[in-house]
Amino acid sequence: MIRAQFDLALTNFVLRARMEVPARGVTALFGPSGCGKTTLLRCIAGLEPRARGYLQIESETWQDDAQRIFLPTFRRLLGFVFQEPSLFEHLDVRGNLEFGYVRTPAAQRKITWERTVELLDIGPLLHRMPGRLSGGERQRVAIARAVLAGPRLLLMDEPLAALDAQRKREILPFLERLQQELSIPVLYVSHQVDEVTQLVDYLVLIRAGEVVASGPLVQILARVDLPTAQDEEAGVVIEAQAVAHETRHHLLRLEFPGGQLYVPSEKIALGQRVRLRIQARDVSLALSEHHDSSILNRFPATIVELAQAANAANVMVRLDVGGTALLARVTHRSLEQLQVQVGSKVWAQVKSVALTS
């Protein structure tokens, strides 16, 4: 487990963060700009000396102000990838990578030099100066540099935020490969759900300096009582398995605990597990199955919970589809017309499903 608890008075709010997250996989610290998620990350790195609190990474205590324990940043085995790549401009790529590598005892290294260079495809860049790299290349070097310093914990502060969509798609596979290869827990700060659904297993929601909820990504996104449900792009992530390619219609059939669904064909091996994102605005409700509808993905569902949506006209509906949660955003008027409430059986019609990986 990673246990963190920090108090820090800032100019516009007070950070009062308490969280406990698994020490494996990727955990997203998720919240709007200025909510304190970057500051929390800096507290964990020991870069906010005024922060009082407690930090434990598995069995190691990095900070406990009650016991006057404070490991300075250079003694914390962590890797920090900043929003701007922050490469040392006076060193070439090799010099940047070596900086942390040579200061890490061999026994603590998690991954070899060669493997890192290969995984992040840095070989051709080694002799270039940072000023001569593209944004995506710089961030890859920054990630490699952090990984080569033998971290027990990787901290990433919106590492993709400064990149355009094209470059993001370029970097994401690297991050995924890295995650598969290394068993280093990652704390990943983000303000965009779609950036994190592909990578993240665990979600910590932060609002105005406080942790409002945390838990597995799938569970948190399916809750209607959290700020995530108020988002325009609110929706769930479900895990499914590819079961058949229907080549005639260029469709891929996937199976999930609640049934089967179709997505446009993708180059995915049968049996592979994938994550799907279904936004609440793409789910509509009906009292019977509409065989005469163009919508392919229809599931029998039960209404589990209702909550007011951000817009006064709308309701967030949490549905249970054979054990899988879906969110639907519909109008109050529609609910009245259908005469449904919590416990009612309905049909969920899913207009669009996005494959995230």
Place this chain on the structure above:
Amino acid sequence: MVITPEDWSAIRLTLTLAFVVTAVLLLAGTPIAWWLANSKSRWRGPVSALITLPLVLPPTVLGFYLLVAMGSGGPVGHLTQALGLGLLPFHFSGLVVASVLYSMPFVVQPIRNAFEASGKRPLEVASCLHARPLDAFFSVALPLARPGLMVGAILGFAHTLGEFGVVLMIGGNIPGETQVLSIQIYNHVEALEYTQAHWLAGSLLVISFVVLMVVYLYDPKRRVF
């Protein structure tokens, strides 16, 4: 040849003074610049003002107070005598002390600007990569501030070359000990030896111009140095 042995001695003395002063200023000025760039202390303002004073004070004012302080009745004079160093005025060491103070702002300011320009982020990154603070200073902060250090060294050197007022107040006009180039030029003019004055003044002009030109042509990205 119009350059007399006395002139040569003055040139040698001036260059030695400039090199010694530049070296002392780089060693002493860099930590001061670092402190000014990073400290949150309330003394930062007063110290900045004190260091910048020589920019606005007439050299004679600075020289006068130094003469008083370092003289036999002054606090610094007491100290140097107690330490067995004798009195500093009218000695080369007195010139070094005075020139260090006089050229300080020209060295500290560019270095401070360079530290401030690179900011705290590179040091945070270094500490996340297991570099201790001193290690981070030498392996990251100092190399990143190299343009500032170069400019500071060159300005300090050039400014010391051209010093006159402070030297005259504190060092007088002793050949081989305190008689620097600018004072030798003054001597020549006083004696109506215009040709010799031309030679020395012209050389100083050319050297100073070249030094300043190098500063302005210096482009850290092209790695001139």
